[in-house]
Structures are given as C-alpha cells and as structure tokens.
Amino acid sequence: MSEQSSSPTPLRQKPQQIAEQQDLQSELDRSREEILRLRDLLIGMENELGAARGRLAMQEDSRSRIASAQAQLSAKIPGAGFLFGLLLRLLRGRT
Amino acid sequence: MPRFSIITPVYETPADVLRKMLLSVRGQSHGDWELCLANDASKQPHVRGILDRAAAAEPRIRVEHSECNEGIVGASNRALAMARGEFVALLDHDDALHPDALAHVSEAIDRSPETDYVYTDEDKIDRQGWHSGVFFKPDWSPERMRTQMYTCHFSVFRRSLVEEVGGFDPEFEGSQDWDLVLKVTERARRIVHVPRILYHWRMLESSAAGGGEAAKPYAFEAGKRAVQAHCDRIGLPAEVERDPEEPGVLHLQPRIRHQPLVSIVIPTAGQRRDVRFEETVLVENCVRSIVERSTYENYEIVCVYGEATPPEVIDRLREIAGKRLRLVLYEGKFNFSKKINLGALNSNGEQLLLLNDDIEVRTNDWIERMVMYADLDGVGIVGGRLIWSDGRLQHVGIGFDGGLPGHYYRGFHGDYRGYANGVMIARNCLGVTAACLMTSKQTFEAVGGMTTTLPINFNDVDFCLKVHVSGQRIVYDPDLVMYHFESSSRDPEVRHWEIEQLRDRWGVVAAVDPYGNPNLRYGLPRIPAYFSWTKRRPAPMWRRQRLRLEPMR
Numbered sequence: 001m002s003e004q005s006s007s008p009t010p011l012r013q014k015p016q017q018i019a020e021q022q023d024l025q026s027e028l029d030r031s032r033e034e035i036l037r038l039r040d041l042l043i044g045m046e047n048e049l050g051a052a053r054g055r056l057a058m059q060e061d062s063r064s065r066i067a068s069a070q071a072q073l074s075a076k077i078p079g080a081g082f083l084f085g086l087l088l089r090l091l092r093g094r095t
Numbered sequence: 096m097p098r099f100s101i102i103t104p105v106y107e108t109p110a111d112v113l114r115k116m117l118l119s120v121r122g123q124s125h126g127d128w129e130l131c132l133a134n135d136a137s138k139q140p141h142v143r144g145i146l147d148r149a150a151a152a153e154p155r156i157r158v159e160h161s162e163c164n165e166g167i168v169g170a171s172n173r174a175l176a177m178a179r180g181e182f183v184a185l186l187d188h189d190d191a192l193h194p195d196a197l198a199h200v201s202e203a204i205d206r207s208p209e210t211d212y213v214y215t216d217e218d219k220i221d222r223q224g225w226h227s228g229v230f231f232k233p234d235w236s237p238e239r240m241r242t243q244m245y246t247c248h249f250s251v252f253r254r255s256l257v258e259e260v261g262g263f264d265p266e267f268e269g270s271q272d273w274d275l276v277l278k279v280t281e282r283a284r285r286i287v288h289v290p291r292i293l294y295h296w297r298m299l300e301s302s303a304a305g306g307g308e309a310a311k312p313y314a315f316e317a318g319k320r321a322v323q324a325h326c327d328r329i330g331l332p333a334e335v336e337r338d339p340e341e342p343g344v345l346h347l348q349p350r351i352r353h354q355p356l357v358s359i360v361i362p363t364a365g366q367r368r369d370v371r372f373e374e375t376v377l378v379e380n381c382v383r384s385i386v387e388r389s390t391y392e393n394y395e396i397v398c399v400y401g402e403a404t405p406p407e408v409i410d411r412l413r414e415i416a417g418k419r420l421r422l423v424l425y426e427g428k429f430n431f432s433k434k435i436n437l438g439a440l441n442s443n444g445e446q447l448l449l450l451n452d453d454i455e456v457r458t459n460d461w462i463e464r465m466v467m468y469a470d471l472d473g474v475g476i477v478g479g480r481l482i483w484s485d486g487r488l489q490h491v492g493i494g495f496d497g498g499l500p501g502h503y504y505r506g507f508h509g510d511y512r513g514y515a516n517g518v519m520i521a522r523n524c525l526g527v528t529a530a531c532l533m534t535s536k537q538t539f540e541a542v543g544g545m546t547t548t549l550p551i552n553f554n555d556v557d558f559c560l561k562v563h564v565s566g567q568r569i570v571y572d573p574d575l576v577m578y579h580f581e582s583s584s585r586d587p588e589v590r591h592w593e594i595e596q597l598r599d600r601w602g603v604v605a606a607v608d609p610y611g612n613p614n615l616r617y618g619l620p621r622i623p624a625y626f627s628w629t630k631r632r633p634a635p636m637w638r639r640q641r642l643r644l645e646p647m648r
Contacts, residue, residue, distance in 0.1 A: 042372050050485025054508030057487070061507075061619065069622030 100178030104170030125197035131177035135170035196293035211283035231612035249294035269314030274321035358444030362434035365404035391462035432545035465533035475567025478527025479575030493526035529555030
C-alpha cells in the first residue's frame, strides 16, 4: 500500500518535466519546419538543375545532328567536313 | 493528268512580289494550269497594269477586276467561280510556287485518283528571296488540324468538293482556308501529303507570315471559331481556346456529356523510392493523386500486385481508394504485358486506362481529356505529356526513324515548345507510352491485348502499332500533363533480342513514320533538310527566256 502511495503515477508529471517536453516539442516542430524548408529549397534547385539539364540536352542534340551532317559531307566530298567545321568555329567566334 | 485552277485574290500587292508570284506560276514544269486572279479593287494603279499585261501575254492567266472591295473571302470566291479545272490550288498574291509544285501534286493525284485534298511542305521567303522557316509536315493528322492550321500552303482541293461545301465561308474571314480544309477533309475520300517544299510564303509586314498576330489579329479569332464549328459538326465534345503565347495554336477543353466507366489498370510491386526527396511507396502516391485530383467520377482502380508486394501497402491502398479499388494478384515472373492483360481481364470499364505506378496526376481533368478523344470515331489510343520530377520532358509521343522507336524531345527543357509547336499541339503519332494511355476495352481485345513475348520493353510500342494497323489513330494530348518517376520499377536496359523482335514484327510498318517527315528525325529537322528548297530542276534556257515578264512602265 505504502509502496503504491509513494510511487509517482505516470500521468502526474513535475512542472519541470512538462516544460522540458514542451521545449522538445517546439524544437521538433522547428526541425520539421526546417526540413520542409530545406526540402522545398532542394525541389526548387532540382527544377533549376532540370532546366539546365534540359537546355544541355537540347544543345547535345543539335551538336550530334551537326556532327552527323559533317560526317555525311566528309564521306561525300573529302575535305568538306574540315571546311564545314572551320566555318562553324568561325561562326561561333563571331557570336 | 488533272487540270489545276490556281486561285489568287489580289489586293494592293507590291509590284515586285506580284511579278514574282506571276513568274512562279508561269514557270511551272506542269503545263496544264490556269491562273484565276480576282483583283479586289486595289487602289494602286500598278496592280491592274501588271495583271492585265500578264493576262494579255499568257492565255492561261485570267483576271477579273472588282469595283468594290469584298475582302479576302469575297475575292477568293470570285476567283473560285472563274475556275474550270478539276482541282483548285490556293496561292496568295505575294507568295511563290516552286517550279515543280504542280508537277509533284499531279504525280501524287495520278498515283491515287480518289485523292480529294493534297498539301505540301512550305518555307518562308523574304523580299530579297532568302529562304527560312522551313515547315516539314506530317501526313494527314486530324487531331493536329484541330489545334494548328498545319497544312496551310500549298493546298490543292478537288473543285467539286470545294463547291459542295460552299466555297469560302465569310463567317471565318482571315481563317477561311482553315475552315475550308476542315470542311473538305470531313468528306474527303483520300488526303495526300507531298513531303517537299513546294510553296514559299513571303514574309511581308502585311502578311501573317511576317507580321504574325499584329498583321491579322482577326484571323486567329476566326480560326478558333472555325475549329469550334468543326468540333460541333463532328460531335467532338470540346470547347476551343487560344494559346496565350502562340497565336496560331489552339487547345481543346473537354465538355463531355456522359462518363463511361473507366478502369485504371495499375501494375505494381509496391516499391519504394525517393520522390521529391522523401521516401515514397510509388503505388500509394499514384493512387492518392488519382483519388485527390481527378474530377472524373466514374472510374475504378484495378491494381495488379505481385507476390512481393508488402501487405501493409495493400491495406493502405484500400484506405486511400476505398470501394473504387479492385485488387488482382499476379503470380509468376515479372511480365508487364501479362500483368496488364490480367488487369484488363478483371476490369469492368468500357475504357481501359493503363497507368504505371510511378505516375502522379498533375492535370485534374486528365480522364475527361482522354475520354473526349477516345470516344471519337477512328481514335484507338490516347496519351499525354509526361514530365520528370525536375520538369524535363520525358514523353510527348513516340516516333520512328529507320524502323526504330524513339521519344520526341526526351530530356529537353520543360518549357520547350517543340519544332512547329509539336509539344504544345494535339497530334497523331505512331505510339505513346503505356505508362499512361487510354484505349477502349473493345480495341484492346480486338488486337489481342499486350504481346506477352515482350515482357519488359517495347510492349507499348507493339500494342500501339497493332492498333495503328487496325486503322485507328493514336493521339497525343499536350494538355494532359503527368509526372513520371520513370524506370523506378524495372531495369531500363533494352536488350538486343527485344530490338530484333520489334524489327521482325514491325520492320515494314514502322519503316516510314507517317507522322514524321523524311526531313525530320524524331521531330527535329536533319541539317541537310535546311537546304532542301534548293533541290529544284532548272527550267530549260529557252523557257527561261519566254518567262521574262515585261517591266512595268
């Protein structure tokens, strides 16, 4: 009986413990918010990266098409591929 | 060989371009033509002078001068009334024809005499004669025609059919040609595309080619009305809207009147992966997005799950989808085709919507959009635009080059509009991915479902080609956008035997992609194609002498 009366009930907490728990909870909430903020930031950066990769893919595609045309031209007229490449480099230099 | 009546309404045309237009007609290598010119009360005196002198020098040129200005439709109808040829060809007063334009069209008609409408590729030309803006077009694509006036120049119609539909309609002034093409093609027996640049559209400040919307703002509104009238005529339940950025592009918004039961078949293994930096069970994410975002009401979800699928995933799916969910257990080694066939077998819907579990719904009216097209006569499959989570394009239709399939613009920037707005317009293609496609159950069963000997790759391409050879069209809808966290559920590697099997089955059919163009590769021009307008047969010397027109006095 005495043991029972002296042991703390699980529902009854000291004010200090309650304050600690509240602090922990608010810390957890802040961490969650920070995770969400960082995640949003990551998503935004992923989209930016996607846009850059998309542009790169478009340029890669153009490059491969030009290279293919250059190879076709070289196969038909020897030396034409070199001249074509030279012309492209000149044009790039101007722009 | 048919006789061509070239009809040309003329109004205040600059002298140099008017002469060039006349010269381009007189220089035709095909001789059986007449040029019907309707001068729409031009105030500048040189117009009458040039036209009269041309008519006096060439008996095949006939001119009518009007005292009052009737507008483009009135003048076009007057020129049409002058026509006596079996076919009428439309030529604008400031444009030019390739010397072999009529010869190539004539050849095409000779090859298939039931042809009622022929169109060709075109480019733009400036006042100095520099060519640019080459437009390589696909073969006849009805869905594309509803969102873009792509056939445009050079258009040649069977005259009897043009008269049957009442000629040019004044209600659509400025887009009377779009309206005419829609009306004629609704009745045409055969439509032929000649993949050659046979028309040069001159860019002047006053023309739509040079000035865009500012030159003829009323024309784009008229185009929208013409397509709306066409949709109403053929019973396509859609409202036509203009693209906010591109004046020549239209969008169809679904206005469906009935909602057939749609069975969404999702094969899954209950896999997890990071989606937007958060670990996600893909199928849960997919089903949740369907339930939360779809505005369509009459659908069921048939989940075909493998033995390895965790039971807690099944429980959560039940929680998310409730009574709409139907679970089908698939036993055996992974075979996408078998899973889809099993799902189709266990579905009750009139329409089947095949969906990968790594898809997330973005467009709320996605099912309405698919039903709008799927209900249309002649349409077998509908697909949409799929993007990766970082916004890049993953799928905007499948094209063929050298008999092998490939995705148009895969990995390109999400805002990329495509060659000739190919990403932004509805169009037909030879295939769409089974990651998200709708087909009727009847069509699915008629072609024998998915081919089970292609368990991983190309089963969707194979299915689309089966539907294509059955005479039905495959539609890409640009306004149906979904996220696709691709290849998270299977090995993305394509095996040699899969390519060989596809070649064996479809090598002949897919050798030429009717929705591509010999000058395009997966939707983009080949480099030599930019110079294709130079491929012309020069007229013999004696003929060049004869073609020289008198200088203006």
